Amino acid sequence: TQLLEQSPQFLSIQEGENLTVYCNSSSVFSSLQWYRQEPGEGPVLLVTVVTGGEVKKLKRLTFQFGDARKDSSLHITAAQPGDTGLYLCCETSGSRLTFGEGTQLTVNP
Amino acid sequence: DVKVTQSSRYLVKRTGEKVFLECVQDMDHENMFWYRQDPGLGLRLIYFSYDVKMKEKGDIPEGYSVSREKKERFSLILESASTNQTSMYLCASSTFGAGHWIYGYTFGSGTRLTVV
Numbered sequence: 001t002q003l004l005e006q007s008p009q010f011l012s013i014q015e016g017e018n019l020t021v022y023c024n025s026s027s028v029f030s031s032l033q034w035y036r037q038e039p040g041e042g043p044v045l046l047v048t049v050v051t052g053g054e055v056k057k058l059k060r061l062t063f064q065f066g067d068a069r070k071d072s073s074l075h076i077t078a079a080q081p082g083d084t085g086l087y088l089c090c091e092t093s094g095s096r097l098t099f100g101e102g103t104q105l106t107v108n109p
Numbered sequence: 110d111v112k113v114t115q116s117s118r119y120l121v122k123r124t125g126e127k128v129f130l131e132c133v134q135d136m137d138h139e140n141m142f143w144y145r146q147d148p149g150l151g152l153r154l155i156y157f158s159y160d161v162k163m164k165e166k167g168d169i170p171e172g173y174s175v176s177r178e179k180k181e182r183f184s185l186i187l188e189s190a191s192t193n194q195t196s197m198y199l200c201a202s203s204t205f206g207a208g209h210w211i212y213g214y215t216f217g218s219g220t221r222l223t224v225v
Contacts, residue, residue: 040118040218042217043199045214096142101149101151
């Protein structure tokens with residue numbers, strides 16, 4: 001089973017700050033997805049990245065897939081309280097997803 | 110609006126009870142999954158199913174069983190609930206082939222189960 005490590009585990013910032021969270025693997029990803037889970041809800045898919053070096057943007061969120069496809073990052077610009085949640089990366093292998101433990105982000109007003 | 114519906118948001122059961130967690134999806138997805146989510150342990154796969162009447166063990170199947178009699182419904186059964194099964198349970202569904210990694214999983218809102 002591929003091991004996914006996410007860092008930091010917890011992050012608390014003020015509204016308007018920028019932040020980056022990371023997802024690293026012990027081996028090459030076939031493809032990688034990022035989910036956000038708000039309190040009391042299930043995770044919701046944000047993005048899928050497939051190609052090494054790929055960059056995708058979703059409003060203030062920028063997702064990058066490492067050239068070697070063993071790591072990924074999520075950068076949020078000008079964070080807002082609505083960005084608060086658990087950010088999960090997962091690797092897709094066959095029909096199963098393997099999830100990291102997530103980064104718990106709190107954005108304080 | 111497509112979705113995965115879990116029958117209960119909160120559930121409190123006694124040790125030793127048989128517990129049924131129900132999940133229904135309206136997307137005609139082939140694949141359905143049950144996870145539990147615990148602080149510090151992330152999401153752990155309990156069971157999954159690729160088709161009606163088909164089931165596969167995930168990473169932590171002990172103490173659980175599942176039933177999939179209809180394509181849209183996937184039930185998780187705790188045969189004899191124990192306190193260490195207190196957790197958030199999440200159901201998810203996905204479609205086959207490239208779809209699952211393009212569209213990902215659709216999750217339900219979760220059932221927070223407390224066993225006392």
